[in-house]
Amino acid sequence: MKKVPHATIPPSRAPAIDALIVRNPDQSTEGADPRVVPIADLNAAGHFPEPILKVIREKCLDCCAGAASEVRKCTAVKCALWPYRMRKNPFARAPGRGAHFRRSRPETP
Secondary structure, three states: OOOOOHHHOOHHHHHHHHOOEEEOOOOOEEEOOOOOOOHHHHHHOOOOOOOHHHHHHHHHHHHOOOOHHHHHHOOOOOOOOHHHOOOOOOOOOOOOOOHHHHOOOOOOO
16 A cells, blocks of 8 residues: 555545644644554554565655655665665675674674
8 A cells, every 4th residue: 555645645534643643732742652552543544564674665765755766876874774775684694794794883882
């Protein structure tokens, strides 16, 4: 199912979207904690289980206005999603990536 930006959600799905938004007494809003939102509410709002690398790729496409070529050329190397933008986990074990590769991250004190 293709995801639809919030601004173009059909009116029939608006109540489902509202169920995911917490309205505070001072009129500010925040997203509900998805760990406690019923699965039925997530599904009604258009959220379904997907492989995490696919979700990351879709976010990268969203960030790059839907242009796959821009995702590939992305230079936002400080973004936590950057290494996964090509829908691959570069840290997964693969031929030629032994213990040296897995230890390449600096040790934290």
